[in-house]
Amino acid sequence: MNAAFAKGLFKRFSIALQWGCAAGGAGFLFSFIYVAAKSMSYPFHLEWMEGQVIDVISRVTHGLPVYTEPSIDYVPFIYTPYISTFPLSCLIYRR
Secondary structure (H helix, E strand, O other): OOHHHHHHHHHHHHHHHHHHHHHHHHHHHHHHHHHHHHHHOOOOOOOOOHHHHHHHHHHHHHOOOOOOOOOOOOOOOOOOOOOHHHHHHHHOOOO
């Protein structure tokens, strides 16, 4: 096998690998977008804590404490809410 042939073969393999990775990444991206779009119109909670997170965001935007004694209307989480997305969620929820 001469050097020029090996170099050309390596270049073609490299380009094919790049296109394969790009196609795989695009496939995952489009799959995520599809699932996210279908989930937005789903009438039920997809995760068991989803409704509680909305209640916590509502309490924060109305100036109520997040951690208080449990009552029939509100029982707080035993741990902190999602710190990274919580402030953004409060800003989006505020009307």
